[in-house]
Amino acid sequence: MTLIGAAERAAMRGLLDSVNESLGAPPAPVWEAAYWAVPRHAFLPETVWLGDDLAECSREAAPETWLRHAYADTPVVTQVNDGRPAEPEDRWASSSASAPSIVFRMLDMLDVTAGQSVLEIGTGTGWNAGLLAQRLAPERVTTIEVDPELSARAAVRLGSVGLEPRVICGDGAFGYEEGGRYDRVIATCSVRSIPPAWIAQTKPGGVILAPWESPWFCYGLVRLTVDGYGGASGTFSPHSAFMLMRGQRTDLRIYRDVLRDEHVPAESSTRLSPWAVSGDDWAAQFAVGLQLGDVWRTWHDNPDVRGVASRLWLATTDARSWAAVDWDGKRSDRFTVWEHGPRRLWESVEAGYVWWRDAGRPGPERFGLTVTAEGAHVPWLDTSDNPVPDLT
Template structure:
């Protein structure tokens, strides 16, 4: 249920002050601008949280925090600069995964700053969630300037109630955000609070020349980065990535592929080899490298296995079309060479090794050296300048082709 807007006024004010101080400490070189300080104080974050949230437990999982049982802890979490899980979904294998969250306030602020909002700006928000970001937009621009989309019917209803309790009345649409919302177009800004692996054509269509699209980025390899595009007169959007942001993937671009259920089969023909490249080097050790691999080895994802009897530790790789896989084994004794097994039309480990070499030759580029040019038909990723293409992707599910760097 939404919280009454007048409740805990002094507690909220103190919490907002602590939150702003925490954000200021993490970005000491660039304090929160005065108008955003005012907005963050005006919109109480706790009013958009459910009675139970889940916090990181320090062991890779989550622990519940209930307002009724631990009101001080709950309120402290509400005004911490941390993401809070608000919903889980049960996967086909019985595991529970986060399906909705209250984003980290400093990241929310960074997205809003990158959107470059000004008076009179018309905004389309993709992913209403609980309504907190929409409330910030309303406080900044006025509710008439804000259209927000939420695909989940229950969440859309919760957001509508939360916003109404604070007298915010943006246009809230319960539909697929990938399609935008044509009735209120064009939008000067399209701001996604979920990540994407490709810019939907509808977002380009509903942006005027000079319009701006800001969206967190995701690949099958890693969820990291945010892209800011400017709509061009030819209908494309072009711009650079920034090294922040890790959001849940937009629902229509998720892939339900599992290694043991969909990828591995008895009797598959395999190719074996060895490598000197450590699997730990390319899988989670360096975000800038992970980002590069995600762009240039399309659809590839990985998982670690420490329970197989055939190796001390195994890195599994597979593609999101379930056509190819690879494994890289550490025997527990020496780390000069590793055993490689590959299957399918793609040699995924070879692609990852090539991407690693490419990244090294380019001087270990950081995320902010990369850019994207998106058209309704093609997504083109580049390094430093638009003509230095590192990957090109047709906007059709399952199709992606790498370019020679």
């Protein structure tokens, strides 16, 4: 069993206060009891990566810093580059321990009760599975992780706190059919579509809770109730940004995969600021992303192009259509647009933004999603008979 010393106990109390403040209320007593029985630091690796530059932090070399981040209400990167060696300048986050406040928010939204069974997609460190196992009993929890090393380590860490839920190494998109049909399915990675297996393996009336991502914007949670006929429907809420499920990743780069020398783009102009749809307004980005489907974007500041201070790139995930929106560093009422391919992507962005603005600038909590028995994903506003425009 993991021992909790005075420093760890003080750090745990401080984090619980931060979570209470973030959520506006303490976690339910059953989850607070699980929190004390399943300490977060017992699930973090000896080395974590911190900040935007993913600087290494070793527990052995900097124990106080390591413990402070273990009990901060922030995510902690626990793996880079899918576990492969990488130079500091080439690091990218591939797994993390989620911010504790979102962990408890999602556990509350999952609304589990004694006797229910849960399938977790994305074991990661194992901490979330540990909290569930402590709450429900280990035999009621199945957790699946695609990365063999992370899966093995999580099983060891769970054992160190006296818990042995079923830990499976495999592709979470396929769920775990051998576990029967579950009352709840919870994902700790974001998805762009709900895998059919999750619906098939959930009991009628059961709940699927998953972080949501469109190629345009990673934000929001979707909570679906399974209808028993092969479909599911429910609503979105804000409060999350998770790493994308590995099987749904898009590995595209503008200059490597999209642009070609023979492309001759059409030129136009727009009054819609690119920052209106890819800046600080998360509600706008969420709504536009729901409508655009397979369109992603990236910023290029200070490109080596005369008269261009910033450029917003857009492209479809099949790399067949792209657009660029240029700011000259001076005017804020007109921007130059370049578009190529069978789809006029910026025209779609403008249409999506205007629709959202005219609908009263709704946030994620006014949107919902229906997944049909045939696998179609139909997002809607306020009610399921009011689908959002399909700009794909």
